[in-house]
Amino acid sequence: MQSGTFHTNYASDMALRPYWPQRIRIVLVIVLVLAFPWFADRYWLNLANTIGIAAIAAIGLNILVGYTGQISIGHGGFLAVGAFSAGLLAARLNMPMWITVPVASLFTAGVGAIFGLPSARLKGLYLAIATLAAQEIIIWVLNHGKLLGIGESLALSRETTNIFGIPMIGNTDFSFYWVIMGSLVLTVIFVSNLFRTRAGRAFVAIRDQDIAAQVIGVDLFTYKLLAFATSSFFAGLAGALTAHYRGIISWERFTIDTSILYLAMIIIGGLGSVSGAIYGAIFMTLLPAILSNLARALSGTVPQINSYLPFMQQGAFGLAIILFLIFEPEGIVKMWRNVKDYFRLWPFSY
Amino acid sequence: MAGRNGATLPEPQMVIDGVSLSFGGVRALSEISFNVYPGTIQAIIGPNGAGKTSLLNCISGLYRPQEGQIRFEGRNIIGLAPHQIARLGIARSFQNIELFRHMTVVDNLMLGRHVHMHSGVLSGGLYWGRAQREEIAHRELVEQVIDLLEIQAIRKKTVGALSYGLQKRVELGRALAMSPRLLLLDEPMAGMNSEEKEDMARFILDISEEQRTTIVLIEHDMGVVMDISDNVAVLEFGLLIAYGTPDEVKANPRVIDAYLGREHAA
Ligand SMILES: Nc1ncnc2c1ncn2[C@@H]1O[C@H](COP(=O)(O)OP(=O)(O)O)[C@@H](O)[C@H]1O
Ligand SMILES: [Mg+2]
Numbered sequence: 001m002q003s004g005t006f007h008t009n010y011a012s013d014m015a016l017r018p019y020w021p022q023r024i025r026i027v028l029v030i031v032l033v034l035a036f037p038w039f040a041d042r043y044w045l046n047l048a049n050t051i052g053i054a055a056i057a058a059i060g061l062n063i064l065v066g067y068t069g070q071i072s073i074g075h076g077g078f079l080a081v082g083a084f085s086a087g088l089l090a091a092r093l094n095m096p097m098w099i100t101v102p103v104a105s106l107f108t109a110g111v112g113a114i115f116g117l118p119s120a121r122l123k124g125l126y127l128a129i130a131t132l133a134a135q136e137i138i139i140w141v142l143n144h145g146k147l148l149g150i151g152e153s154l155a156l157s158r159e160t161t162n163i164f165g166i167p168m169i170g171n172t173d174f175s176f177y178w179v180i181m182g183s184l185v186l187t188v189i190f191v192s193n194l195f196r197t198r199a200g201r202a203f204v205a206i207r208d209q210d211i212a213a214q215v216i217g218v219d220l221f222t223y224k225l226l227a228f229a230t231s232s233f234f235a236g237l238a239g240a241l242t243a244h245y246r247g248i249i250s251w252e253r254f255t256i257d258t259s260i261l262y263l264a265m266i267i268i269g270g271l272g273s274v275s276g277a278i279y280g281a282i283f284m285t286l287l288p289a290i291l292s293n294l295a296r297a298l299s300g301t302v303p304q305i306n307s308y309l310p311f312m313q314q315g316a317f318g319l320a321i322i323l324f325l326i327f328e329p330e331g332i333v334k335m336w337r338n339v340k341d342y343f344r345l346w347p348f349s350y
Numbered sequence: 351m352a353g354r355n356g357a358t359l360p361e362p363q364m365v366i367d368g369v370s371l372s373f374g375g376v377r378a379l380s381e382i383s384f385n386v387y388p389g390t391i392q393a394i395i396g397p398n399g400a401g402k403t404s405l406l407n408c409i410s411g412l413y414r415p416q417e418g419q420i421r422f423e424g425r426n427i428i429g430l431a432p433h434q435i436a437r438l439g440i441a442r443s444f445q446n447i448e449l450f451r452h453m454t455v456v457d458n459l460m461l462g463r464h465v466h467m468h469s470g471v472l473s474g475g476l477y478w479g480r481a482q483r484e485e486i487a488h489r490e491l492v493e494q495v496i497d498l499l500e501i502q503a504i505r506k507k508t509v510g511a512l513s514y515g516l517q518k519r520v521e522l523g524r525a526l527a528m529s530p531r532l533l534l535l536d537e538p539m540a541g542m543n544s545e546e547k548e549d550m551a552r553f554i555l556d557i558s559e560e561q562r563t564t565i566v567l568i569e570h571d572m573g574v575v576m577d578i579s580d581n582v583a584v585l586e587f588g589l590l591i592a593y594g595t596p597d598e599v600k601a602n603p604r605v606i607d608a609y610l611g612r613e614h615a616a
Contacts, residue, residue, distance in 0.1 A: 010489045011482075190475040197474030197481055198460075198467045201453070205461050208450035215410055215448075216528060217436035217465035230471050272452075 016192055033185075037177045045173035049245060051285045052180035053238045056187050058265045058277035060234025065263070066271035067195060068227040069207030070119055074131035076258030077115075077138035078232045082108040082239025083249045084142055084150065090160035090244065092149065097244045098163045104243075105236040111138075112232020119224040135256055142251040153250035154243075161244055176245050183241060187234060191274050194230070203227050204272070264317065268324045270333030279332040287320065288313045363388040363564050364409075364532060369418035371404055371588075378404040379415065380588045386532070386581075389562045391554070393575045393596075396585035397608075402568045403445055405585070406534050409566075410442050411435040422532065437465050439531035443521045443538055445568075451510035455520050458509055459495055462527025463488040492527055499523050499553055515546040522550070526557065533557065534566045539574060547571065551578055576600065584608075 007013035037045060061075045086104035089095040095103075115134035122130055142150060161168045168175040194200040202223050205213040214220055243249045265284045270276020295309045328335055362385035371379040378401045386392045394402045407413040409420055411432040419426045427435055441462075450458050467488055469481035477485075496505055499519055504512060509520055518538060525533055538554070539547045551574050557563050558578075569575050575582060576596040584592040584605050592602045599605055 010486050010493075014485060014489065193477035194471060194475040197477060197485055198464060198469050199471045199474045201457055201461050202464060204453060204457075205450050208452055209448050211412065211432075212444070212448040212450065213461075214432035215412070215436060215442055216461055216524065217433045218461075219431070219433045226471055 014196065016196065033181055037174055042173050045177055047285060047289055049173060049176055049180050051281050052177075052184045053241050053245070054262075054265065054281035054285055055278045056180075056184055056241070057235050057238035058262055058269065058281045059187055059191055059274055060231045060238065061262045062266045062272065062274070062277045063191065063194075063203070063234070064227050064231035066266055066273065066276070067200070067207060068203040068224065068231075070116075070224060070227060071124065071128040072131040072228075072231070073128050073256065073259045073263065074115060074134040074138075075231075075235055075262045076254045076256060077135040078108055078112055078235035079239035079242070079258065080138055080142055080251060080254035081111050081232075082236030083243040083254065084154065084239075084251075085236070086240035087154045087156055087243040087249050088150075090156045091154055094157065094160060096160050096162045096165070097240075100160065101237065101240040101244070104240040105233050108236025108239065109229040109233035112235070113225045113229040115232075116225045116228025119228065120221045132256070135259055139251050139255060142254075153248055155248045156243060158247065161247075172245070176241075180241055180245070183237060187237070188274055188278075191234075195274075199223070199226065207272075261317075264321050266331075268320060268331055270331030273331070273333045275336075276331050276333035279336070283320070283332065284317070287316055291316055360387055362386060363423060365419070365421040366405075366409075367419045367421065369405070369408060369415045369420060371401075371408060371413060371415040377588050379408070381418065382585070382588075382590050383418075384583050384590060384593050386564060386566060388564050389558070390580040391558050391565045391567055391578055393579035393582045394566065394568045394585060395570070395572070395575055395582060399587075400585040401588040402585055403536055404588075406442060406536055406566070406568065409435075409534060410440060433465075436528065439528075440534065441525035441528040441530035441532070442534035443518075443525050443536060445536040445540065447514075447517045447521050449509045449517060449521055449524070451508075453509060455496075455501060455505045455507055455509060455512075455523075456489070456492060458520055458524050459492040459527045460485075460488065462495075462524040463492065465528065491529075495523050495527050498526070498556065500549075515542050518542065518546075518550070519553075522553065530563060532564045532566065536568045537570065538567070539569060539571060547574065554578060 036048060040048065057075065057079055061072065064070050064072050082104045085107045086097070086100040089100040089103060090097065115131065118130035119127055159167075161172070163179070168179075195204065202213065202218045203226075205216070205218055206220060206223055206227075210220060213223075239254070242253070261284060265280035266277055267280070268283055269278065269280025291313050292309060295305045295312070298305050324331060364386040366385070367383050369379055369382045370377070382401075382405060394405065396402055404413060408415050408428070409422075411427070411430055411434070415428060418428070420428050422435075422438060422440065425438075427438065427440075430438075450461060453461075467484055469484055473479075473481040496502055499522065501516070501519060501523065504516060504520075509517060512520065518541075522535070522538060525535075535554070539550050542550065554565060554567065555578055558565055567575070567579060579596060582592075582594065582596055582599040583590060584599060584602075586608050591608060592599050592605045594602070
């Protein structure tokens with residue numbers, strides 16, 4: 001029980017995971033993540049990698065929307081910036097991914113800050129529309145990408161898929177698993193640290209009460225731009241990883257549908273929570289996969305089912321969002337907390 | 351006045367000089383001028399809508415008066431952004447509590463340390479070396495405020511879940527955590543029961559006496575105001591109708607007529 005834990009100094013009180021049940025959970029998750037790829041086949045590895053990349057991008061979006069309270073429907077555009085800047089560096093300059101990925105992430109952070117400029121004046125829906133404009137501008141540029149030498153799509157050579165010169169050959173799903181999960185773990189640690197220190201608190205202050213934030217000395221404009229930049233950095237990271245993992249990218253992967261999918265992820269997972277973003281990424285990636293497996297299993301008895309599959313997947317997304325908004329607006333993270341609270345007192349559930 | 355007993359007047363810490371503010375046709379403040387002296391408790395009283403909150407908003411940079419100057423420690427602060435004014439050492443609380451509702455008490459108070467800390471997104475995210483030491487050092491200062499305001503038991507509670515009286519106290523704590531040179535309090539005791547009011551009055555006196563922080567206090571409870579303040583400014587319909595020590599103000603016929611009289615009659 002948490003009431004039995006006492007801290008004898010501020011450093012231990014301020015640690016990220018101060019209670020031992022939390023530490024045990026972390027160890028279990030780490031063991032699972034380390035063991036998984038040795039048992040999983042390519043299908044499951046691909047799903048895990050998709051979830052990992054989505055989780056990085058969702059955490060990024062949560063920084064901006066969930067923690068700082070600045071609504072953005074431009075996240076798909078920022079993912080595209082990351083994917084295409086990494087892709088161009090790899091395809092045109094033959095740069096290896098250990099250079100293209102950080103460079104593309106930083107570049108996307110800069111682009112995000114520029115498209116964050118309207119947040120100085122606009123709030124809520126108006127800001128959302130401005131970010132929608134960002135989304136459309138980015139996709140328009142990529143779509144008319146002859147200037148950048150992009151055709152319908154951009155193919156990356158496999159040579160660039162190396163880390164410090166060590167090539168990732170053989171089973172790419174397996175080797176990318178480590179790159180993606182490594183990036184995700186670093187993202188989780190960085191963002192968790194961010195929100196227990198000065199800058200992260202300032203982000204949350206802006207969300208909760210922007211006038212009070214100013215009056216205690218937070219420069220709103222600077223911090224909103226920082227939130228856009230930090231959020232976009234992780235979108236860029238996710239986009240760049242996508243480019244190298246898939247080996248071929250086109251703008252169609254990053255339309256407004258993607259932006260809305262990511263918003264749905266953080267709403268379903270839990271706004272303003274790192275683990276919520278991960279739960280949302282898992283949920284939104286597994287849902288269509290489970291549905292198509294289900295359809296395949298049933299196609300013997302109901303032959304038409306495959307033609308309804310896309311419709312079912314769309315419908316399931318919509319239904320999931322509506323159900324969460326009605327029954328658990330704080331997302332999966334809250335449901336999980338309720339379960340934990342129940343078992344913390346178990347079997348004395350008074 | 352501040353220089354009671356005929357002593358020479360000290361330099362004022364803040365000079366409010368001919369401040370006028372209108373909203374469209376509504377004149378919220380008309381040529382308000384008075385001085386705030388270092389280390390004193392300066393009360394501002396007046397009926398609802400007199401312009402008291404508007405004056406605080408001008409000082410903290412949320413409103414920009416059309417005329418006049420506000421000089422803080424010799425420098426005109428009109429036109430500075432609120433966060434720049436915070437950096438000069440001016441802190442405040444709000445009439446309608448404006449806390450960061452979803453954060454804990456400790457985090458609210460740590461936000462009060464914002465201007466005194468330095469780590470940014472990168473160093474905070476890495477939480478290494480200086481950023482870590484800085485967090486711990488400032489947490490210790492925040493704990494002093496927690497002890498002073500006797501809110502140890504709720505330090506890890508989410509602010510939105512606290513009672514009204516405790517929220518008012520936490521908001522004072524957040525302002526205090528800024529180690530301000532001037533503390534502006536907008537009706538810190540409004541809506542409290544008499545026990546909570548007594549506590550709050552005691553904290554304000556402690557802050558004034560132990561830290562010599564200058565305090566500008568808007569308050570309706572005349573008993574409290576007359577007890578704890580050094581100087582009183584009386585506003586009515588945006589005009590400064592009286593200024594002086596509590597005794598001088600109490601004896602002022604305009605004040606009796608406009609404010610005290612009405613209350614006594616009621
Ligand atoms: N933001 C604003 N917009 C329009 N009118 C305002 C605004 N703030 C204050 N006022 C007006 O200014 C006058 C003084 O208000 P206020 O400063 O809140 O008074 P007090 O704090 O003394 O009760 C009132 O008439 C009020 O309606
Ligand atoms: Mg008021």
